[in-house]
Amino acid sequence: xxxxxGLLKETWHFYRKTLILVxxxxxxxxxxxxxxLAIIVVGFIFYWKQHEMGLIETNMTDQVSWGLYIANFTxxxxxxxxxxxxxxxxxxxQFKPIKEIVVLGELFAASCMVMAILFVMVDLGRxxxxxxxxxxxxxxxxxxxxLAWDVLALNGYLFLNLFIPIYLLVKSYYxxxxxxxxxxxxxxxxxxxxxxxxTVTAFLYNGLAARPFWNAxxxxxxxxxxxxxxxxxxxxxxxxxxxxxSAIKIEDGALFKVAELIAYAMFLNLxxxxxxxxxxxxxxxxxxxxxxYLFEGLHHHNELVPWIWAAMAMNVTAFILFLIxxxxxxxxxxxxxxxxxxxxxxxxxxxxxxxPGFVPDPLGEIHEYVPNLVELMVSFGIWALGLLxxxxxMKVAIPIETGEFTHTDYERGVITKKSLDxxxxxxxxxxx
Amino acid sequence: MSNKNYTRRGFIxxxxxxxxxxxxxxxxxxxxxxxxxxxxxxxFLEMTEEEKKQVIAKxxxxxxxQYGRKFQISTQEALPEILWGYGLELSxxxxxxxxxxxxxxxxxxxxxxxxxxxxxVLRLKRGNLINLEDSEHYYAPExxxxxxxxxxxxxxxxxxxxxxxxxxxxxxxxxEPDGIVAVDYNWCIGCRYCIAACPYKGRVFNWAEPNxxxxxxxxxxxxxxxxxxxxxxxxxxxxxxxxxxxxxxxxCVEACPTGxxxxxxxxxxxxxxxxxxxxxxxxxxxxxxxxxxxFYYFFES
Numbered sequence: 001x002x003x004x005x006g007l008l009k010e011t012w013h014f015y016r017k018t019l020i021l022v023x024x025x026x027x028x029x030x031x032x033x034x035x036x037l038a039i040i041v042v043g044f045i046f047y048w049k050q051h052e053m054g055l056i057e058t059n060m061t062d063q064v065s066w067g068l069y070i071a072n073f074t075x076x077x078x079x080x081x082x083x084x085x086x087x088x089x090x091x092x093x094q095f096k097p098i099k100e101i102v103v104l105g106e107l108f109a110a111s112c113m114v115m116a117i118l119f120v121m122v123d124l125g126r127x128x129x130x131x132x133x134x135x136x137x138x139x140x141x142x143x144x145x146x147l148a149w150d151v152l153a154l155n156g157y158l159f160l161n162l163f164i165p166i167y168l169l170v171k172s173y174y175x176x177x178x179x180x181x182x183x184x185x186x187x188x189x190x191x192x193x194x195x196x197x198x199t200v201t202a203f204l205y206n207g208l209a210a211r212p213f214w215n216a217x218x219x220x221x222x223x224x225x226x227x228x229x230x231x232x233x234x235x236x237x238x239x240x241x242x243x244x245x246s247a248i249k250i251e252d253g254a255l256f257k258v259a260e261l262i263a264y265a266m267f268l269n270l271x272x273x274x275x276x277x278x279x280x281x282x283x284x285x286x287x288x289x290x291x292x293y294l295f296e297g298l299h300h301h302n303e304l305v306p307w308i309w310a311a312m313a314m315n316v317t318a319f320i321l322f323l324i325x326x327x328x329x330x331x332x333x334x335x336x337x338x339x340x341x342x343x344x345x346x347x348x349x350x351x352x353x354x355x356p357g358f359v360p361d362p363l364g365e366i367h368e369y370v371p372n373l374v375e376l377m378v379s380f381g382i383w384a385l386g387l388l389x390x391x392x393x394m395k396v397a398i399p400i401e402t403g404e405f406t407h408t409d410y411e412r413g414v415i416t417k418k419s420l421d422x423x424x425x426x427x428x429x430x431x432x
Numbered sequence: 433m434s435n436k437n438y439t440r441r442g443f444i445x446x447x448x449x450x451x452x453x454x455x456x457x458x459x460x461x462x463x464x465x466x467x468x469x470x471x472x473x474x475x476f477l478e479m480t481e482e483e484k485k486q487v488i489a490k491x492x493x494x495x496x497x498q499y500g501r502k503f504q505i506s507t508q509e510a511l512p513e514i515l516w517g518y519g520l521e522l523s524x525x526x527x528x529x530x531x532x533x534x535x536x537x538x539x540x541x542x543x544x545x546x547x548x549x550x551x552x553v554l555r556l557k558r559g560n561l562i563n564l565e566d567s568e569h570y571y572a573p574e575x576x577x578x579x580x581x582x583x584x585x586x587x588x589x590x591x592x593x594x595x596x597x598x599x600x601x602x603x604x605x606x607x608e609p610d611g612i613v614a615v616d617y618n619w620c621i622g623c624r625y626c627i628a629a630c631p632y633k634g635r636v637f638n639w640a641e642p643n644x645x646x647x648x649x650x651x652x653x654x655x656x657x658x659x660x661x662x663x664x665x666x667x668x669x670x671x672x673x674x675x676x677x678x679x680x681x682x683x684c685v686e687a688c689p690t691g692x693x694x695x696x697x698x699x700x701x702x703x704x705x706x707x708x709x710x711x712x713x714x715x716x717x718x719x720x721x722x723x724x725x726x727f728y729y730f731f732e733s
Contacts, residue, residue: 062627
């Protein structure tokens with residue numbers, strides 16, 4: 001009974017303290033959270049309309065049957081996979097500056113995963129039948145369907161990226177060292193799993209022989225390369241915000257190291273894109289149509305052309321900024337480069353990747369797609385929700401990491417460590 | 433030690449329960465009566481005979497309320513020793529689209545916003561048949577046929593190796609023993625992966641609640657075929673499963689004024705379709721994709 005009471009008290013303490021942490025902050029914090037909440041509410045209202053009327057509320061058609069939602073989904077899976085970039089050096093090579101921030105990186109990955117899953121859910125026509133997709137309960141077409149693979153891979157990754165940081169934080173909360181023998185296998189597993197989620201997502205498109213634009217074996221490597229640009233870029237920005245608004249220390253050296261990794265990844269990304277463009281343009285078969293639509297327009301349809309060239313310019317500029325040590329190691333140019341990459345890769349890998357797969361369609365019809373207000377608002381709503389989740393997670397995780405929010409606080413106030421030990425020994429005696 | 437575990441577990445559990453309740457409550461309360469009634473309905477292939485009867489009774493009642501007609505809903509299974517195949521003589525097709533509208537009338541497809549058709553007729557300039565990039569889907573001349581053009585009707589090709597079935601994450605679409613690729617409209621979650629996978633644009637989606645005027649409804653339906661459908665599920669040509677399993681021709685075959693459309697059992701050496709495959713110059717669309725379609729286009733001799 002005593003231990004149950006203690007447990008209840010401790011749980012209550014945790015919830016109460018969490019609630020206090022989350023609800024108290026500066027003016028900027030309130031403004032940020034409430035604007036995110038407002039965007040979420042607006043997005044939800046628009047989604048409601050879509051849910052009631054059907055996907056007719058979007059601009060998707062039988063010709064372009066996936067649009068902005070799936071574009072965002074693809075991009076966010078890449079973002080989430082980028083957490084692996086932080087995991088590898090910090091855990092395996094004990095690289096000091098990055099190690100401090102890896103928990104935060106993994107929580108970011110988890111937030112991205114939540115957004116990615118939500119983008120798939122809002123894209124489903126029949127959310128009420130969602131349970132058909134659950135393993136064992138529904139009738140999952142595994143292993144034939146890559147979408148079934150994706151459901152498992154994404155949820156598994158979400159689990160890992162919640163489990164690892166929560167374990168480390170709980171240990172920190174109790175002021176104890178983590179049991180590495182227990183947690184290291186999970187950490188090691190999360191590395192191939194991160195590569196896995198993005199490979200599976202690439203294969204989702206890659207396996208469709210009906211869509212020559214996606215049916216290129218270079219797709220999965222290209223996905224990974226671009227993910228290793230955009231994910232770390234946003235993490236550099238987030239960590240600068242975190243060190244500004246909290247007591248957590250993140251050294252410049254860690255940021256510059258991540259930026260250097262981005263430079264390599266961006267080189268690979270541009271190289272793979274070049275290889276693909278060469279193959280398409282030099283052989284010049286009818287399969288080039290989608291590329292032509294994307295880069296120069298097809299039969300006077302050229303909606304995506306300015307976007308993709310803007311993306312190309314952003315990616316190349318950012319690559320140069322991150323390649324030269326002097327611009328990489330100055331915060332102003334570093335942040336400019338990050339911003340260019342975040343936007344550039346989003347265009348290239350979101351709309352610039354999903355839409356041309358449908359234009360022209362398999363029967364040669366050219367139907368141009370532009371997302372409408374509903375799609376934009378629902379998308380903003382999901383992004384806002386992801387950012388809010390991440391903000392709140394940070395609000396609790398950072399004090400635990402810095403030692404401001406711990407279990408010992410509670411112990412000092414209500415029961416001492418000694419009395420806990422005493423009750424424990426009493427229990428032992430009783431049992432014997 | 434146990435204390436910590438419980439805290440963590442309790443935390444995760446209450447978090448997930450809150451999230452689940454938060455998500456599902458508004459979802460279920462927002463559903464229509466029909467959606468709630470159908471919520472736990474099983475996959476068609478997993479239903480017992482008794483369950484099938486109950487579902488049919490429910491649907492008959494619902495359709496009667498909606499359309500004021502008594503529906504005959506068949507769940508007739510595939511006949512043995514049959515593999516359906518289709519022939520289409522391109523040299524005869526004049527592009528009149530009679531098949532398109534006969535199909536719509538037979539199969540209870542949505543009539544407007546958005547109009548749904550299971551057959552598409554492409555107009556191609558003479559001198560070109562394989563590259564469809566220059567095809568015209570929305571040609572509308574005073575009279576057909578037009579000089580200098582040929583017409584290519586395309587519908588679900590009922591592949592023997594169907595990419596749509598492979599990609600469906602939940603087995604909502606499958607191949608029947610007689611070769612027809614069927615959809616359980618009540619199982620489909622509307623992810624549209626099959627639309628992306630089909631090289632023939634054979635699958636269409638009800639982006640909104642389909643609309644079907646009461647006086648245009650066809651009450652002779654099959655559960656896997658032309659029964660009135662709901663919003664946001666995928667659908668496609670079934671070779672008129674409701675007709676062919678009762679020994680009739682598909683509606684498009686009957687409607688064609690030029691006799692370009694042929695239909696029969698590929699396993700029967702004396703069938704018309706076998707005669708065509710053996711004597712005429714046949715080809716199949718996108719043979720290089722290895723879909724093994726059962727839709728044979730052909731030319732005179």
